[in-house]
Amino acid sequence: MDVQTDFKSLFADALKKSVGEDLWTEEMERLIEQPKNSAYGDLSFPCFQLAKHFRKPPQEIAAKLANAIHDPAFEKVEALGPYVNAFFDRKSFGSRVVNRILREKGNYGSWSFGEGKTIVLDFSSPNIAKPFSMGHLRSTVIGSALANICEKAGYRTVKINHLGDWGTQFGKLISAYKRWGSEEKIKANPIPELFRLYVRFHEEEKANPALTEEGRSWFKRLEDGDEEAVRLWKWFRDVSLEEFQRIYRLLEIGFDEYTGESFYNDKMDAIARQLEEKGLLVTSDQAEVVMLEEEGLPPCLIRKSDGATTYATRDLAAGVYRYQTYRFAKALYVVGHEQSVHFKQVFKVLEKMGNPWAKDMVHVPFGLYLKDGKKMSTRKGRVILLEEVLEEAIRQALKNIEAKNPRLENKEEAAKMVGVGAVVFHDLKSHRMNNIEFSLEDMLNFEGETGPYVQYAFARACSVLRKSGEETFAFSGLKDGESWEIVKRLHAFPEKVLQAFNGYDPSVIAKYVLDLAKAFNKYYGAVRILETDEERPSRLALVKAITIVLEEGLRLLGIKAPEQM
Ligand code: ARG
Numbered sequence: 001m002d003v004q005t006d007f008k009s010l011f012a013d014a015l016k017k018s019v020g021e022d023l024w025t026e027e028m029e030r031l032i033e034q035p036k037n038s039a040y041g042d043l044s045f046p047c048f049q050l051a052k053h054f055r056k057p058p059q060e061i062a063a064k065l066a067n068a069i070h071d072p073a074f075e076k077v078e079a080l081g082p083y084v085n086a087f088f089d090r091k092s093f094g095s096r097v098v099n100r101i102l103r104e105k106g107n108y109g110s111w112s113f114g115e116g117k118t119i120v121l122d123f124s125s126p127n128i129a130k131p132f133s134m135g136h137l138r139s140t141v142i143g144s145a146l147a148n149i150c151e152k153a154g155y156r157t158v159k160i161n162h163l164g165d166w167g168t169q170f171g172k173l174i175s176a177y178k179r180w181g182s183e184e185k186i187k188a189n190p191i192p193e194l195f196r197l198y199v200r201f202h203e204e205e206k207a208n209p210a211l212t213e214e215g216r217s218w219f220k221r222l223e224d225g226d227e228e229a230v231r232l233w234k235w236f237r238d239v240s241l242e243e244f245q246r247i248y249r250l251l252e253i254g255f256d257e258y259t260g261e262s263f264y265n266d267k268m269d270a271i272a273r274q275l276e277e278k279g280l281l282v283t284s285d286q287a288e289v290v291m292l293e294e295e296g297l298p299p300c301l302i303r304k305s306d307g308a309t310t311y312a313t314r315d316l317a318a319g320v321y322r323y324q325t326y327r328f329a330k331a332l333y334v335v336g337h338e339q340s341v342h343f344k345q346v347f348k349v350l351e352k353m354g355n356p357w358a359k360d361m362v363h364v365p366f367g368l369y370l371k372d373g374k375k376m377s378t379r380k381g382r383v384i385l386l387e388e389v390l391e392e393a394i395r396q397a398l399k400n401i402e403a404k405n406p407r408l409e410n411k412e413e414a415a416k417m418v419g420v421g422a423v424v425f426h427d428l429k430s431h432r433m434n435n436i437e438f439s440l441e442d443m444l445n446f447e448g449e450t451g452p453y454v455q456y457a458f459a460r461a462c463s464v465l466r467k468s469g470e471e472t473f474a475f476s477g478l479k480d481g482e483s484w485e486i487v488k489r490l491h492a493f494p495e496k497v498l499q500a501f502n503g504y505d506p507s508v509i510a511k512y513v514l515d516l517a518k519a520f521n522k523y524y525g526a527v528r529i530l531e532t533d534e535e536r537p538s539r540l541a542l543v544k545a546i547t548i549v550l551e552e553g554l555r556l557l558g559i560k561a562p563e564q565m
Pocket of ligand 1: 126162163335
């Protein structure tokens, strides 16, 4: 059981005894609250209801109750106006929190309410033959952190990369390749080269409508399984995926499946048929659509006038497939907010088809990356650029480490953790809907609100533990104010995990580790941790607990914690 609720029931028991067992109700127990300001204690009980019952001023009741409670779990219990305020005995509260962390280690903060249930997460999902955009980076980082948080809540997760590997644009790309492409060039530099062809096609198409027709007919051939079309498409897909894999390797992010849009090719007819059976399919301008007027949404395009399927059709098929395969409790789509209408349409159509689980589908949107206040452009083969961003971050981290700790072994290893961690943390530290300004300098600053700052606090704590020479830790109580601040924060971790889960919001965890790191640095500055006195074992146990929780918090975000840096 949670330590806070532990103490809460102790407080409730004590109140119950003083009020009288027969008068005490569960409703009263629910009135116990946690005061915002710690000057009013750790728990507080308002006496208005009892006052009504006894027909006495609440102040009087509060004073009486406060006087009657003597429980060693509380350092003091005092009345303040109509409230009974209880202050935890720091020693016993701290012991329960810290020793529990030492016992549970990385499992501390886990929940079991998700056990036996599955959450599928659709994230990253870049488009084949196109640069991996900063938006895809956000989706990757946020989605992966959310998957970790779902697992921390007990769920099984299925991480799906819904690759953009199907659609009319591949007809255009094949046509462009047949006209102007070179195998060598693509082999040497796949995505930029493919993207260049695609951009050129678009340019020339404007003056030459025959090209549009040609592209369309290549897509038709692709959908019909034409050998050459399929071979080229597969090749484009493979070389693109290889480039994406490099980024995933750097981030150390993995997927359970790469079932992209093309995976649903043979599953879309069934969708169209069902829609037709339910009378939902309407022909409009030779295209087939589902009207969503009543819902205040534009029509959902199922089949274009030339019979080609759409992005939406594939998402409908994917929804059905995922439910049939995984019976998910929730399906999350971590995709930029500019697609919110698309997901509203898809979820609505699934619901209209009679799928009750459509209500368990959630679009988890996010804002943009900005550079100097403007949307970051991903023109001209920026997949390399994104990799360059990560590599530049690693290079700069290495420089910082060399300046701070020149004798460190495995500098490259640490620099990778710090550089990548910096980029990831920068993304996750503010709420996902906020736009974020891209600045390597801000990301890598050891002093700011950054990943490296948190990692550095962790490494510093590890170094204290190393110096102590201790191997086993036990906490029996500390009296100072700084350590109490830390105990309270350590105690809050499970609650933060819950909050992050409920809001699909990894920033809760990022802000939390930042705050814990700050509290530790303050402690480190104010207290001589290694001093030999009777409190030394408890101080070290506290530091050990901090390292456990910092490491676990960072892990949830997808960031490594280096023991030295
Ligand atoms: N490939 C899409 C894009 O880059 C994102 C796909 C998101 N997932 C989905 N099931 N629609 O915009």
